[in-house]
Amino acid sequence: MKLNLKIWRQKNANDKGQMVTYPIDGIDGDMSFLEMLDILNEELIIKGEDPVAFDHDCREGICGMCSLFINGEAHGPDRAVTTCQLHMRKFKDGETIFIEPWRAKAFPVIKDLIVDRSAFDRVMSAGGFVSVNTSGNTIDANSIPIPKHDADKAFEAATCIGCGACVASCKNSSAMLFVSAKVSQLALLPQGKVEAKDRVLNMVKMMDEEGFGNCTNTGACAVECPKEISLDNIARMNREYFGAMISAE
Numbered sequence: 001m002k003l004n005l006k007i008w009r010q011k012n013a014n015d016k017g018q019m020v021t022y023p024i025d026g027i028d029g030d031m032s033f034l035e036m037l038d039i040l041n042e043e044l045i046i047k048g049e050d051p052v053a054f055d056h057d058c059r060e061g062i063c064g065m066c067s068l069f070i071n072g073e074a075h076g077p078d079r080a081v082t083t084c085q086l087h088m089r090k091f092k093d094g095e096t097i098f099i100e101p102w103r104a105k106a107f108p109v110i111k112d113l114i115v116d117r118s119a120f121d122r123v124m125s126a127g128g129f130v131s132v133n134t135s136g137n138t139i140d141a142n143s144i145p146i147p148k149h150d151a152d153k154a155f156e157a158a159t160c161i162g163c164g165a166c167v168a169s170c171k172n173s174s175a176m177l178f179v180s181a182k183v184s185q186l187a188l189l190p191q192g193k194v195e196a197k198d199r200v201l202n203m204v205k206m207m208d209e210e211g212f213g214n215c216t217n218t219g220a221c222a223v224e225c226p227k228e229i230s231l232d233n234i235a236r237m238n239r240e241y242f243g244a245m246i247s248a249e
C-alpha cells in the first residue's frame with residue numbers, strides 16, 4: 001500500500017508549525033496506524049531527519065496516550081477504537097492521510113503530534129477520587145451491596161481512558177464527557193457518595209479554570225469516544241451539579 005502522509009510538524013510549543021508531506025510505500029493493511037508511523041520514523045532516522053514525535057504507550061487501547069486527529073476525526077475513521085487499534089486496511093491504496101494533534105486551548109502542542117493533557121490530571125486532582133480511612137477499621141468494599149444496574153453503569157463510566165478525543169472532537173473543546181464519566185463512576189457507588197457534592201463542584205470549577213469550553217449538546221464527543229462513553233453521564237453530572245449547588249446555598 002502506497003500512501004501520501006500530511007503530518008503536522010511543530011518543533012516546540014512556541015513554533016508556528018506546518019503540515020509536511022511524506023510519501024510512504026510498502027504499508028500492509030494488517031499494520032496498525034502507529035506501526036505505519038514507526039516505519040516512517042525509521043526511514044526519517046536513516047535519512048538523518050527528525051522523527052515525528054507522537055504519544056503512545058500500551059498500544060492496546062488502555063492508556064489513552066495515542067491521541068491523533070486523522071483525516072479530521074479523533075482516532076481516525078473507525079468507531080470505538082483508539083489510534084493504536086486502528087488498522088491500515090481502513091485506508092485505500094494511494095490515499096492522502098492528514099495527521100494532526102488534538103486542537104484545544106487546554107491541550108497545548110508540545111511537539112509535532114504530542115499535546116500536554118495535564119489539564120485532565122488537574123481536574124482529577126480536584127475531586128476524582130474517594131478518601132478512605134485506612135486507620136484499621138476500614139469496611140471491606142465487597143461487604144457493601146451495590147445494585148447490579150448501578151455497578152454496571154459505574155463500570156461503563158470507568159472505562160473512560162482519559163484520551164481527550166471528546167475535547168478534540170467538540171467545536172467548543174468541552175471536556176464534559178470526560179468529567180461526567182469520572183463524576184458518574186463515583187456518584188453511582190456508595191463509596192463515592194460521601195464526597196459527592198464537593199467532588200462535582202470542584203471538578204466542574206477546575207474544568208472551567210483549565211479553559212475547556214461549554215457543552216452545547218452537539219454530541220460529537222460521544223460519537224468519537226473510543227470507549228463509547230454515553231451522553232447520559234453528562235445528564236447525570238448536571239443533576240449532581242445542580243443538586244450540590246442548591247444544597248450549598
Ligand code: SF4
Nearest residue numbers: 160161163164166225
Ligand atoms: S470520555 Fe471517551 S473520548 Fe473522552 S477522555 Fe474518556 S475515553 Fe476519551
Ligand code: FES
Nearest residue numbers: 059063064066084
Ligand atoms: S497507546 Fe495506549 S491507548 Fe493507544
